[in-house]
Amino acid sequence: MSQVMSRSDQGTVAGPGFVLSEPKFHPPGARPGIVIRTASLKRLATAQAPVITVTAPPGYGKTALMAQWAYRLGPRVAWLSCDDADNDPVVLLTALAIALDRIGPVDPAIFQALASSGAGVTMVPRFVSAVASMRPPVTVLLDQVEAVTNRQCLNAIAEFALRLPPGWQLALASRTAVPLPTARLRAQGGLLEITADDLAMGPPEACSLLHGAGVEADEASLADLLRRTEGWPTGLYIAALAMKSGTGQSAVGFTVTGDDIFVGDYLRSELLEQISGAEMSFLARTSVLDRMSGPLCDAILNGQGSGAVLEQLEARNLLVVPLDRRREWYRYHHLFRELLRAELQRREPGLVQDLHFRAAMWFEANAMPEAAIGHAQAAGDYDRVARLILELQQPVWAVGRVETVRRWMEGIRDSPGRQHDGRHAGVPARDLGPRWRRRNAARCADRPGGAEPSEPLPGDDAVRGRPFPPPGR
Numbered sequence: 001m002s003q004v005m006s007r008s009d010q011g012t013v014a015g016p017g018f019v020l021s022e023p024k025f026h027p028p029g030a031r032p033g034i035v036i037r038t039a040s041l042k043r044l045a046t047a048q049a050p051v052i053t054v055t056a057p058p059g060y061g062k063t064a065l066m067a068q069w070a071y072r073l074g075p076r077v078a079w080l081s082c083d084d085a086d087n088d089p090v091v092l093l094t095a096l097a098i099a100l101d102r103i104g105p106v107d108p109a110i111f112q113a114l115a116s117s118g119a120g121v122t123m124v125p126r127f128v129s130a131v132a133s134m135r136p137p138v139t140v141l142l143d144q145v146e147a148v149t150n151r152q153c154l155n156a157i158a159e160f161a162l163r164l165p166p167g168w169q170l171a172l173a174s175r176t177a178v179p180l181p182t183a184r185l186r187a188q189g190g191l192l193e194i195t196a197d198d199l200a201m202g203p204p205e206a207c208s209l210l211h212g213a214g215v216e217a218d219e220a221s222l223a224d225l226l227r228r229t230e231g232w233p234t235g236l237y238i239a240a241l242a243m244k245s246g247t248g249q250s251a252v253g254f255t256v257t258g259d260d261i262f263v264g265d266y267l268r269s270e271l272l273e274q275i276s277g278a279e280m281s282f283l284a285r286t287s288v289l290d291r292m293s294g295p296l297c298d299a300i301l302n303g304q305g306s307g308a309v310l311e312q313l314e315a316r317n318l319l320v321v322p323l324d325r326r327r328e329w330y331r332y333h334h335l336f337r338e339l340l341r342a343e344l345q346r347r348e349p350g351l352v353q354d355l356h357f358r359a360a361m362w363f364e365a366n367a368m369p370e371a372a373i374g375h376a377q378a379a380g381d382y383d384r385v386a387r388l389i390l391e392l393q394q395p396v397w398a399v400g401r402v403e404t405v406r407r408w409m410e411g412i413r414d415s416p417g418r419q420h421d422g423r424h425a426g427v428p429a430r431d432l433g434p435r436w437r438r439r440n441a442a443r444c445a446d447r448p449g450g451a452e453p454s455e456p457l458p459g460d461d462a463v464r465g466r467p468f469p470p471p472g473r
């Protein structure tokens with residue numbers, strides 16, 4: 001690993017000026033009962049195409065397939081699970097460089113170059129030439145690409161796909177289609193597309209899935225289940241849990257697909273029925289968190305023993321995914337979390353802001369201020385948002401994460417409480433103004449194309465001494 005980064009014991013990787021969670025760089029571990037996706041793996045193993053897309057609705061087994069492929073490929077794989085923070089080209093490309101650095105050393109200069117460039121699509125050619133000396137084969141697997149919505153990041157991914165060094169492959173798994181220059185990619189050597197039709201399980205795979213979950217189904221029940229689920233692996237798994245607990249004979253008179261409305265109804269009728277009131281309350285309340293640890297859950301619930309509850313939920317395979325080997329951090333399966341959040345909104349809407357408020361306090365007190373910002377925003381705690389952004393924006397900007405700062409500033413501007421923010425927001429924005437630029441002249445001089453960032457600075461209104469406009473303007 002290059003000297004620019006360091007791994008900590010807390011399951012994080014420190015990049016230049018920011019921290020990424022270690023699980024981001026690893027495919028999820030295989031659990032007992034997993035079905036080997038033989039047909040799709042064969043297509044992947046024999047694919048000549050340098051670029052591969054795996055596109056299917058939630059819960060179709062995209063991650064499971066990519067993980068199986070990663071394990072087959074062995075050490076020459078760079079894995080990246082994308083998330084919301086990757087909506088900044090500097091973060092995305094730095095994370096990609098860190099993932100590649102696990103295969104072979106990446107020139108540390110590229111990290112500095114990314115940080116000082118405010119990287120965008122123009123940085124991709126330099127990025128590729130910095131990593132191209134890595135001997136093939138190299139396979140880059142990006143999972144959860146649907147989390148990346150920032151235009152510059154999507155352009156950077158497309159550019160990277162077009163410029164892949166010889167002998168490399170890039171696979172992108174996403175719930176939604178990733179905008180790629182498909183015609184050019186086809187002309188350059190091809191594109192393999194794996195879709196929901198390919199991932200839908202047929203009778204033998206569905207039978208193995210049920211068997212792995214401890215359920216034996218006769219031919220007629222299997223056929224009925226396949227008709228109802230259309231081979232959707234999550235539906236099959238949930239049905240298996242329901243059958244195991246004896247509730248599976250309940251009439252579910254609709255066809256289950258990955259479409260949200262059915263997912264919600266299905267999960268509610270088949271899964272949540274089996275959960276006790278106390279468990280339901282724990283699950284619903286903690287669904288405001290995108291990752292959970294025992295102490296964090298204790299803090300937001302004002303209780304104790306959450307670590308043990310999380311362990312039990314995982315042991316019962318209730319769509320709780322461990323994020324590290326030490327079982328400190330967990331997350332809910334995405335679909336499950338969406339449902340739980342809807343449940344919380346339905347049962348205790350008045351509690352949502354309070355839970356976010358406590359989460360923001362906990363993350364801030366535990367030296368994770370970036371994670372605190374989103375919760376403070378959701379809590380309507382705009383003073384905290386403004387204060388955190390004030391503290392963070394300069395170091396974050398200084399490592400080139402222009403898009404991150406811009407998103408924060410837009411969040412302040414768009415917030416219903418923005419009348420409070422002029423007081424705070426004027427200060428950080430001025431810090432990004434001429435004085436800040438003079439202080440950072442050396443770094444700006446490194447920037448290709450001139451002494452100033454090519455992007456308009458966030459909060460430029462305030463740079464010119466104007467407060468943020470009052471609501472409604």
Ligand SMILES: Nc1ncnc2c1ncn2[C@@H]1O[C@H](COP(=O)(O)OP(=O)(O)OP(=O)(O)O)[C@@H](O)[C@H]1O
Binds near residue numbers: 036056057060062235
């Ligand atoms: N190969 C498999 N063997 C057994 N179960 C599977 C398999 N693939 C998927 N499943 C079931 O479906 C669930 C969802 O799988 P996975 O997380 O891979 O889907 P996904 O398409 O990546 O979903 P998302 O869009 O939410 O990321 C798993 O938790 C598991 O219950």
Ligand SMILES: [Mg+2]
Binds near residue numbers: 062064143
């Ligand atoms: Mg997935």
